[in-house]
Amino acid sequence: MNNSFFDKVSIIVSKIPYGKVTTYGEIAAVCGLKSSARTVGWALKSLKHSNLPCHRVVNRNGELTGKLNFATPTLMKELLENENIPFIDGDKVDLKQCLWIPK
DNA sequence: TGACTGACCAACA
């Protein structure tokens, strides 16, 4: 088993429940790298090759910053809408209702 | 080893 940050992120992302989303900052905080949301983005970039629901991870503002990194730019939003996750402005997740903090 | 990069965040002009 690895102690890398990569694995911690995979575990957390795999625990995100249906209909909820979390943020880079929260994941970073739970992993101990409170101020390094960038590293979370790096990990997710690798995780996109896995079966993990990386589409449930958004930035601090609820924006789908990584959508362009998916197979198609619309895939991320499609998946989230498919889980009944409310959107604001048509492109941002309503964190007020959907933010999930990993335990 | 040192510099660069990245799905970020916050502070500041």
Added chain:
DNA sequence: CTGTTGGCCAGTC
């Protein structure tokens, strides 16, 4: 409001 800057960490060249 937008643009810039610094900071953070790990991986790659």
